[in-house]
Amino acid sequence: xxxxxxxxxxxxxxxxxxxxxxxxxxxxxxxxxxxxxxxxxxxxxxxxxxxxxxxxxxxxxxxxxxxxxxxxxxxxxxxxxxxxxxxxxxxxxxxxxxxxxxxxx
Amino acid sequence: xxxxxxxxxxxxxxxxxxxxxxxxxxxxxxxxxxxxxxxxxxxxxxxxxxxxxxxxxxxxxxxxxxxxxxxxxxxxxxxxxxxxxxxxxxxxxxxxxxxxxxxxxxxxxxxxxxxxxxxxxxxxxxxxxxxxxxxxxxxxxxxxxxxxxxxxxxxxxxxxxxxxxxxxxxxxxxxxxxxxxxxxxxxxxxxxxxxxxxxxxxxxxxxxxxxxxxxxxxxxxxxxxxxxxxxxxxxxxxxxxxxxxxxxxxxxxxxxxxxxxxxxxxx
Numbered sequence: 418x419x420x421x422x423x424x425x426x427x428x429x430x431x432x433x434x435x436x437x438x439x440x441x442x443x444x445x446x447x448x449x450x451x452x453x454x455x456x457x458x459x460x461x462x463x464x465x466x467x468x469x470x471x472x473x474x475x476x477x478x479x480x481x482x483x484x485x486x487x488x489x490x491x492x493x494x495x496x497x498x499x500x501x502x503x504x505x506x507x508x509x510x511x512x513x514x515x516x517x518x519x520x521x522x
Numbered sequence: 523x524x525x526x527x528x529x530x531x532x533x534x535x536x537x538x539x540x541x542x543x544x545x546x547x548x549x550x551x552x553x554x555x556x557x558x559x560x561x562x563x564x565x566x567x568x569x570x571x572x573x574x575x576x577x578x579x580x581x582x583x584x585x586x587x588x589x590x591x592x593x594x595x596x597x598x599x600x601x602x603x604x605x606x607x608x609x610x611x612x613x614x615x616x617x618x619x620x621x622x623x624x625x626x627x628x629x630x631x632x633x634x635x636x637x638x639x640x641x642x643x644x645x646x647x648x649x650x651x652x653x654x655x656x657x658x659x660x661x662x663x664x665x666x667x668x669x670x671x672x673x674x675x676x677x678x679x680x681x682x683x684x685x686x687x688x689x690x691x692x693x694x695x696x697x698x699x700x701x702x703x704x705x706x707x708x709x710x711x712x713x714x715x716x717x718x719x720x721x722x723x724x725x726x727x728x729x730x731x732x733x734x735x736x737x738x739x740x741x742x743x744x745x746x747x748x749x750x751x752x753x754x755x756x757x758x759x760x761x762x763x764x765x766x767x768x769x770x771x772x773x774x775x776x777x778x779x780x781x782x783x784x785x786x787x788x789x
Contacts, residue, residue: 418529418615419533419617422533426530439543439613439615441589441613442589442590450588451588451613451615452615490550490551491546491550492546516545516613518550518551520526522525522553
């Protein structure tokens, strides 16, 4: 999260709404440890990463859905066991659990 | 200040802090900001849940570990109490440099101790003055292996050692033990363990007295012979007894340490 603070600060002072995705758990090999985070603004700007680039696109989509009020904050899973794996799977073969929420706290 | 603003300020200052977030169950998104020696900010929805998570978050912070834990909505942790209760899953995100363990002496016990210390989240450095023993190949689990005498090590890193860190002196050799103990005592390190038989220990205390270690407060800091009195036999069992003693030192629990008993060290 620390590496996102500059971007988040700038966005917040510009009045942008922001969603934050954090890695909370990994199974098998995962490119980033729990705590890795990325932030997405309503206008689609992105800072940070939660994988080696495998799932970031899908995370942006989910973050925007939450900011639009079309989904609740919650856990999103990417990986082998998931059907989505074929679309946005992790190349390392692991499973990654993310918690995505609006940064309104 | 919002929780995020407090959290951001602490992160920028590199102050150890843990952020607990409900990620599943009742109250998704609720936050509790936990710091050592400071009242927690925010709430996860129930005072007892806040209390239990604060305790666990401080332990996770000490080990510099982040992860998910499950509780009942009122902080229940035992399986029987959780029956028929919704589970609250909480992500604890820790921000702290990992605690350090410096092991002096590249002996048989060193590899086992380094391994157990890694499990507990330590950054482990092995030091020995003997080039043939202090090799990466013998201690692949260590974060660093240094060929050096204790004196220069403490000159270099002494100031950064603190209450969460540990120094374990396993050499059994007064040439090495004595300067290592002197170096460790000059720091704020939270745990100093010194290995040896009861006879080695008695001789070492004489030598330390000769070089001026006579202050009872200093002697009180030395866990010597090192480890809990659990009858450990193998290097692995000894490593567990040492690490358990370190945990007890941090938590302030009274457990039977070898230095407080007189019987056989090994079962």
